[in-house]
Amino acid sequence: MDYIIQQVINAIQLGSIYGLIALGYSLVYGVLSMMNFAHGDLFMLGAFFCLLLEKIIPLPLWLALLLTMLVIGCLGALLERLAYRPIRHAPKVSAIITSLGCGLILENITLAMSPYPRHMPTLFQNSIFHFHGITISSLQIIVIGISLLLMILLDVMIRCTTLGMVIRALAWNRLMVSLLGIPANRIISFTFALGAALGAAAGLLYALTYPVVSSSMGIAIGWKAFIAAVIGGIGNMRGALLGAFILGSTEVMSITMLPSTYRDLIAYSLLLIILIFKPYGILGEPPTQKI
Amino acid sequence: MIRLLDEFRCHFAMLRKHTIGLTRIFHTDHLRRSGSQMDTALISKSSSGSMDSYSRRQTSSLALPHQPSRPPRHDQYEISGLTSFYLVVLGGCSSFVIPELCSNYITCILITLAINAILCVSLNLINGYMGEFSVGHAAFMAIGAYGSAIITVKILPLIPFSLSSFLTFPLMVVAGGLLAALVGIPLALLSFKTRGDYLAIITLAFLMIVKSALENISYVGGPRGFLGIPPLTTLPWVYFWAVVTFWIMRHFIHSKWGRSIIAIREDEIAAEAMGVSTRSAKMMTFVISSFFAGIAGGLFAHQIQFINPSSFDILRSTNILVMVYLGGVASLSGSLVGAGVFTILYQILQPLGVWRMVTMPLLLVLLMIFRPRGIMGYQEWSCFKLKE
Amino acid sequence: MDFTPEKQSPILEVSLLNKNFGGMRTIIDLSFELAPKECLGIIGPNGAGKTTLFNLLSGIIRPSSGKILWFHQEIQKKSSSEIVHLGIARTFQNIRLFKQLSVLENIRIAYDIHLTYTPLQALLRTALTREEEKKSAQAAMELLDVFSITSLAHQPAGSLSYGDQRRLEIARALALHPRLLLLDEPAAGMNESEMYQLVELLQWIQKKFHVSMLLIEHHMAFINGLCDRTLVLDFGTLIAQGTLEEIRHDRRVIEAYLGEAVT
Numbered sequence A: 001m002d003y004i005i006q007q008v009i010n011a012i013q014l015g016s017i018y019g020l021i022a023l024g025y026s027l028v029y030g031v032l033s034m035m036n037f038a039h040g041d042l043f044m045l046g047a048f049f050c051l052l053l054e055k056i057i058p059l060p061l062w063l064a065l066l067l068t069m070l071v072i073g074c075l076g077a078l079l080e081r082l083a084y085r086p087i088r089h090a091p092k093v094s095a096i097i098t099s100l101g102c103g104l105i106l107e108n109i110t111l112a113m114s115p116y117p118r119h120m121p122t123l124f125q126n127s128i129f130h131f132h133g134i135t136i137s138s139l140q141i142i143v144i145g146i147s148l149l150l151m152i153l154l155d156v157m158i159r160c161t162t163l164g165m166v167i168r169a170l171a172w173n174r175l176m177v178s179l180l181g182i183p184a185n186r187i188i189s190f191t192f193a194l195g196a197a198l199g200a201a202a203g204l205l206y207a208l209t210y211p212v213v214s215s216s217m218g219i220a221i222g223w224k225a226f227i228a229a230v231i232g233g234i235g236n237m238r239g240a241l242l243g244a245f246i247l248g249s250t251e252v253m254s255i256t257m258l259p260s261t262y263r264d265l266i267a268y269s270l271l272l273i274i275l276i277f278k279p280y281g282i283l284g285e286p287p288t289q290k291i
Numbered sequence B: 001m002i003r004l005l006d007e008f009r010c011h012f013a014m015l016r017k018h019t020i021g022l023t024r025i026f027h028t029d030h031l032r033r034s035g036s037q038m039d040t041a042l043i044s045k046s047s048s049g050s051m052d053s054y055s056r057r058q059t060s061s062l063a064l065p066h067q068p069s070r071p072p073r074h075d076q077y078e079i080s081g082l083t084s085f086y087l088v089v090l091g092g093c094s095s096f097v098i099p100e101l102c103s104n105y106i107t108c109i110l111i112t113l114a115i116n117a118i119l120c121v122s123l124n125l126i127n128g129y130m131g132e133f134s135v136g137h138a139a140f141m142a143i144g145a146y147g148s149a150i151i152t153v154k155i156l157p158l159i160p161f162s163l164s165s166f167l168t169f170p171l172m173v174v175a176g177g178l179l180a181a182l183v184g185i186p187l188a189l190l191s192f193k194t195r196g197d198y199l200a201i202i203t204l205a206f207l208m209i210v211k212s213a214l215e216n217i218s219y220v221g222g223p224r225g226f227l228g229i230p231p232l233t234t235l236p237w238v239y240f241w242a243v244v245t246f247w248i249m250r251h252f253i254h255s256k257w258g259r260s261i262i263a264i265r266e267d268e269i270a271a272e273a274m275g276v277s278t279r280s281a282k283m284m285t286f287v288i289s290s291f292f293a294g295i296a297g298g299l300f301a302h303q304i305q306f307i308n309p310s311s312f313d314i315l316r317s318t319n320i321l322v323m324v325y326l327g328g329v330a331s332l333s334g335s336l337v338g339a340g341v342f343t344i345l346y347q348i349l350q351p352l353g354v355w356r357m358v359t360m361p362l363l364l365v366l367l368m369i370f371r372p373r374g375i376m377g378y379q380e381w382s383c384f385k386l387k388e
Numbered sequence C: 001m002d003f004t005p006e007k008q009s010p011i012l013e014v015s016l017l018n019k020n021f022g023g024m025r026t027i028i029d030l031s032f033e034l035a036p037k038e039c040l041g042i043i044g045p046n047g048a049g050k051t052t053l054f055n056l057l058s059g060i061i062r063p064s065s066g067k068i069l070w071f072h073q074e075i076q077k078k079s080s081s082e083i084v085h086l087g088i089a090r091t092f093q094n095i096r097l098f099k100q101l102s103v104l105e106n107i108r109i110a111y112d113i114h115l116t117y118t119p120l121q122a123l124l125r126t127a128l129t130r131e132e133e134k135k136s137a138q139a140a141m142e143l144l145d146v147f148s149i150t151s152l153a154h155q156p157a158g159s160l161s162y163g164d165q166r167r168l169e170i171a172r173a174l175a176l177h178p179r180l181l182l183l184d185e186p187a188a189g190m191n192e193s194e195m196y197q198l199v200e201l202l203q204w205i206q207k208k209f210h211v212s213m214l215l216i217e218h219h220m221a222f223i224n225g226l227c228d229r230t231l232v233l234d235f236g237t238l239i240a241q242g243t244l245e246e247i248r249h250d251r252r253v254i255e256a257y258l259g260e261a262v263t
């Protein structure tokens, strides 16, 4: 029993990191109907940036988090401006290829500059609590806490602010929004920045939990979160979280039962199986088409 | 029912016989009824219809400025069927001569080029002609490579008598291709339900599954890879396979199934409404495409003699994508050009080391932004066309 | 006109057809019949469900309940392409040509359902394949000739004028050699003279090809020129049927178009 609760906590921890990244995928998809494959690499860059930051000046966690989110957010907006905006009206295939290409560019630049995985320093004194046979570390509490906080902030922003309303409106009809005199382009950039910032935060939290940072993280972890977003129904925020927790618990379960090399196999098989039965994800809806 | 259809066909045949007469009647009808149409009808009846089509083109381009019109075809380099046959024979002869005359390096590059061309044209079938999006092509290649390597290394030695590799090699390659085609079937089934983004994700997931499955099978060496594959791939062989691939692809594209998948690319619902069985067309496309990717994989394995799962990762798929979108979508000539330019570029960029892996995706992104249809997109050299 | 629907057995029977989109009932208990060689007009205000009816008949969407009998065979569960093979072809309200392909290629894709070669024969391009391909190219050209758009054969379909695009769509549907042609607002966006030409063309097609037709149109003159009988749909229900003259005086039809009379 204790063991199960322990695993549930692990699943929540992993799920919340996936969730943060998946929200970034879904945000961008919601606004532009575009799968941003490069998002996983922004997550990876988030971890790297934080590492670099700590190497230069050791900052407290909250400051490091804010700085990382800010810088990677700007990078996300820049990416949108340079690579995605020129092809916004091109066929969907172009968008997929471009984002795939951008992701690989970011990954390989990082690889070229830092060929070996690096160790992440600890940012705070990690203490471990025991109650009734369950161990929980302050790290876990912080990771889950920060993720939940960010998710709640995002939800409030999307649902209760004017900006959030505009973002939701963009998801419905981009042309109409710009006709209303709203600077659609700026909002889109902002959404990208927001998504990237969430991804970067996840990168930091991930690096704290599993303190090895490498350039392949973007594909190994970032794309997992992508699976999560797709499982839940991409473009749907709740779906993204649902998918993240499903994936997180599946992975935690599989790690306890199978060798860790099966992790990818199981995650991607889960995706395929779910898409076979729900081609547009659990909460997603097929696009309607007027004939 | 059948009788009725037959009857109907008869009517149509009859119509065909009388078309010319009827058309004339029809034209005079127009002349009588509406004076404004008179000159158009007259011009289109006269043998020099160029004026007519010119004026129509003018008006239509005014009416639909955003319409992506297909660029004119390159007909000035007319190559007859016989000439292209001679060219193929010439190429065949030189594929025997070149390894004798030139350095190993050049032979090696040429072999890679041919393999790349096979990969490129097989992916072009799905991405260019059918307009679907597959990111998982490296997976088919992997299956072909591992399949044929297993047969060469593990199964053939079990046979008590020895066979000449001249006989067995094509069979092994075909076996690899068939295996890949077999695996292509479930992917085709999935493409019935989904398309666009979601199909792209499915192919991606498929690639990851194949790769991590190979990593977990110790029979094929797991993550360490598969060693000791004999170097059977020679220039004449890859040349042979490349010619076969392009020959068959050309026939496929100019058949009713080829037209079906192009119709699916343009408008899937309209294609269905024109009697295209989208399912069987997609199935055939995926099977053929994965078969040739498997062939390329088999040739690749016997060229470099060592394969491991990470040689079939997303970067490999991206490289094939670069070839397709560089050379030109929906074009056989483009596939050849793309494979050629890519292979040479890849060699030139060798000194960059790891940075080469940055340049290839960068090239892809730049292509998407500045010339999404590639060098030869939607165009064809005449030797790749078929005359009716 | 020697047409008497009672004497011939109908080729198409629709009975108690229903279609719901979520909670919205778009087609409600619709029943009607179509006699051989008949041209049946369908009119109704916007959103009445006319196009939805065509989508049901052509297999693009499945009905929620009800039957569609085509030569006494149920077709409501068949896919779009199977229905085409049975002899029902359609055009679309918002033109759905293969825009980037040439006019000729558009026709040839439709004509392909008559080609019989097998995949293997296609890949090896045997004599049969070559012969059939040649025939299909010729037949497509001839069809273009009938529609007098031969000179446009190699233009991309998307670059044609609106009227020509509509005609090409009809030509493309005819290349399937259908027994029933479903035309969804074929004259939309045409000017007066183009419309009259189209009426003539359709009359001629009907005579020569012996096709039956279902015709959705908002121009009464167009219906008048072609159809013997007309159905009136409103909010998915059949509110009247008969000749145009009969319909014109039907109280419910007037209400549907002009709104209810204030009492």
Ligand SMILES: Nc1ncnc2c1ncn2[C@@H]1O[C@H](COP(=O)(O)OP(=O)(O)OP(=O)(O)O)[C@@H](O)[C@H]1O
Binding pocket: A288, A289, C021, C026, C044, C045, C046, C047, C048, C049, C050, C051, C052, C053, C093
């Ligand atoms: N796929 C769909 N999903 C949901 N609702 C639909 C769908 N297709 C049609 N409808 C609805 O069904 C109703 C009937 O539409 P339909 O297109 O059949 O009308 P119509 O009679 O052809 O009108 P028009 O004269 O404007 O062409 C409309 O209210 C439409 O919004």
Ligand SMILES: [Mg+2]
Binding pocket: C050, C051, C052, C093
């Ligand atoms: Mg309609």
